Amino acid sequence: MKVYDLGVLPGQYSMLIFHALARMNEEALVVVSPRDPLVSIGYFQDLSGVDLDYCQEHGISIMRRELGGGTTFLDHNQIFYQVILKKDNPLSPGSIDELYRCFSEPVIQTYGKLGIETKFKPINDILTAQGKKIAGEGGGDIGDCIVFVGGILLDFDFETMTRVLQVPDEKFRDKMYKTMQENMSTVKLELGYKPERQQVIEYLIDSFAEVLGPLERADLPAQVIELADKLGEEFSSTEFMNKRTPRQKQVPIGAGVSIKYGSYKAAGGLIQTMTTIRDGIVESLDVWGDFSFYPREKLPLLSKSVAGQPYKWDAVQAALQEQYELNQLEMPGVDMNDICQAIFQGQAM
Known part of the structure; x- marks a missing residue:
């Protein structure tokens, strides 16, 4: 299986690449970070939960992904791991629950190599020994493939996360900020510093190889970029973004x-x-x-x-x-x- 170590990519490519690979039935492990801040909403979500004005004023792009889950704020402080497998691959777990449990192991190993003890908590979280969330993961089907995604949190911008969400008032926002700080952690908070990015990436690739088998480093084909560009237009279109907008009780x-x-x-x-x-x-x-x-x-x-x-x-x-x-x-x-x-x-x- 190929591994694409893509470094830091501009725009929405950090999310679009795995969509393109899945559409093309290309199995791979992708490791990537976004250069630019990005808000990603789940496939089954309503856009009304995002503060569109704030995002526009601060140059934060928004896209709807083809996987479920909640609204996420992504930036360069996160290293994403994305596994794309064909549904008929023997390595593909039999259920989404098994998918989370199986492919969380390499992530737990990676944190362990960094000196951070973590554990898997169903449904799709990785917690520190103190019970703080240090990774959230997602999974689902795209075309004929199963996709598993998540991210190593080197650091996290709690302030911006509270700003990109639509909240009833500032008191609620302050409460959200405090709650996130009390219940989330990052590599920097656990170690007191941010380790060298490439070292973390090598830990990830080595750990995933124990589950996926030998991984061959490769350059991303031009066809993948071309499809990612087309998907970027679709996923950011008004029609796709505003799939559901009910408001009244x-x-x-x-x-x-x-x-x-x-x-x-x-x-x-x-x-x-x-x-x-x-x-x-x-x-x-x-x-x-x-x-x-x-x-x-x-x-x-x-x-x-x-x-x-x-x-x-x-x-x-x-x-x-x-x-x-x-x-x-x-x-x-x-x-x-x-x-x-x-x-x-x-x-x-």
Whole structure:
């Protein structure tokens, strides 16, 4: 398998390269850092959580990735590791949960070589011995490939992270800043200094080779850059960025018809729903949030399963569960009861 040690890349290339490789069915390990600050939102998220004005004023680009999870702030202080495997590769784990657990091991080893004791915490976090998050990871399917991504936090700009997010007021922002500092760590905070970047990269590559097998260093083909450029236009387009923008909690439409917005924080992420109800029957359901879902393109099956069902907890949950099991869907840290919590938020069971 090839390894692409890409150093520091401008613009959104640090996120676009692995998308391009997956689209091309090219297996690889990519190690890269962004030169320019970047906000990346999850595939199933609503853009309303990002402060667009702040990002524009400070030259911070925004893109939607094709993997689930939450909003992330990326800059040169992070070294990203990105594994792209074909779905039929024997090395490809059988589930997303197994993917996180298996490919977190090389990262834990890398931190260990730096003198930092860490451990994996389901669903997709790596914690220090003191229980502070020092890496968050993501995974999912892109085309015929499975992708696993994460980053070594050499340092982290807590202040900017709180600024790129849309918050109700400054008191909330201050609380967010304090909470992040109390619950997150970095290599610099753990060691008191930032180690030499290339040394960290070598540790990463050596550790991943123990799982992936021999890795051949290679130059990135021009075709990958060309596809990355095309994807960059798509992922930053107004249409792709504004996939979902519901705002109101409940919207009466007409006689017997209403739209209800709900949200629920599950272990695997925030679930948000918008349900159209006509005369007590579910007409349509939209689901989004910062969760992970596999296979990505099959999320609409959950929505279709409840159309025509009575707007009642038992009926909706049974329909969701049947579709979930029938299609062997995966939502790490989320079950159908959690989705019902969002759908029926504020409603009696």
